[in-house]
Amino acid sequence: MSIPSLKNLENIHIQNFQDDLIQWFKKSHRQLPWRINRDPYRIWVSEIMLQQTKVDTVIPYFEKFMKSFPTIEAFAEANEDTVLKAWEGLGYYSRVRNLNTAAKEVVNIHAGKVPHTLDVLLQLKGIGPYTAGAILSIAYGVPAPAVDGNVMRVLSRILIIPDDIAKPATRKIFETAVKQLISHEDPSAFNQGLMELGALICTPTSPACLLCPVRVHCHAYHQGIEMQLPVKSKKKQPKKVQLIAGILRNEEGKILIRKRENEGLLANLWEFPNCERPNQYMPSHFILTDYLENTHKIVSLVQPSKLTEVKHVFTHLIWNVHVHVGELKNAVEETTHLKLVSEDEIAAYAFPVAHQKMWDSYIEMKTKVEKS
Ligand code: SF4
Structure with a gap:
């Protein structure tokens, strides 16, 4: 042998x-x-x-x-x-x-x-x-x-x-x-x-x-x-990334979603707008508001209190997402990658698991508010 x-x-x-x-x-x-x-x-x-x-x-x-x-x-x-x-x-x-x-x-x-x-x-x-x-x-x-x-x-x-x-x-x-x-x-x-x-x-x-x-x-x-047995060397620890995401409604009750890039992690899936949280000192709702304005020219009122926090573990990455809700204050120009959809239409779009969890928390919160 x-x-x-x-x-x-x-x-x-x-x-x-x-x-x-x-x-x-x-x-x-x-x-x-x-x-x-x-x-x-x-x-x-x-x-x-x-x-x-x-x-x-x-x-x-x-x-x-x-x-x-x-x-x-x-x-x-x-x-x-x-x-x-x-x-x-x-x-x-x-x-x-x-x-x-x-x-x-x-x-x-x-x-x-x-x-x-x-x-x-x-x-x-x-x-x-x-x-x-x-x-x-x-x-x-x-x-x-x-x-x-x-x-x-x-x-x-x-x-x-x-x-x-x-x-x-x-x-x-x-x-x-x-x-x-x-x-x-x-x-x-x-x-x-x-x-x-x-x-x-x-x-x-x-x-x-x-x-x-x-x-x-x-x-x-x-x-x-x-x-x-088997002999198996340890993998590198996954990198932790802090994100801020917003579930944002316009006055007709439509929700803003966007399509991810066509390459890389979760390519072409839909998501709620989000960005990295560069530091923990600035309140996250301010960071998200700034980001939306600079990236999508969207004026929004993001509520300071967090809706929920979602953790998602990938092989090489851990997302910790601080989720806020908010309102859109100006008209949004829709494109193939940026859409306003009704709550019923959301189900037709493919979202990553972390964003599905955010949506579930949002619906749960809304149902509670409506019942109270
Ligand atoms: S093959 Fe696995 S389960 Fe079977 S005797 Fe060997 S170690 Fe035990």
């Missing part, structure tokens, strides 16, 4: 390992909506949704998505606003933008058939080695590795692989391991078995080794070091 980290591969009875894993998967797997058939489009969408999002959160989104876009052709035809609305709340919106771009390419260049070879799949936007491996193995029965964080954790324990799984280069080591281990008779059940094992049994902080179907093959378990 040329990779020293994989020396324990020589001590695994591969056929028995495959049998134990696959039999357990067939008996114990969860019934999930993307498992009802082998449609590559459904599998692709599910894998993209499952990146950085938990299964329980994904299920209702997936079902709604498939109702709205039952075929790749229906999804490819959808415009960006509709697509973002379907993804609203799932976060990491570049995932769905890339998915839509790639779906258009599949329809236009590949006659609507999701490619079944690694190199062609990898050319599609948003498809990396993991997603390609998942589509190939689950939809097409190709023995390709599909290595994500779950799989790295499981195999780092079974084979005692000491490499840092936070480093991108480490994935290759695990792919080499899977290539050796994968069943050629049933690569779909094998890959899904590894993923399912990581999700249900070999969990990050409390692996249920006594229930584990592959315990007999697990080197870390036999040495009592499963809790020391």
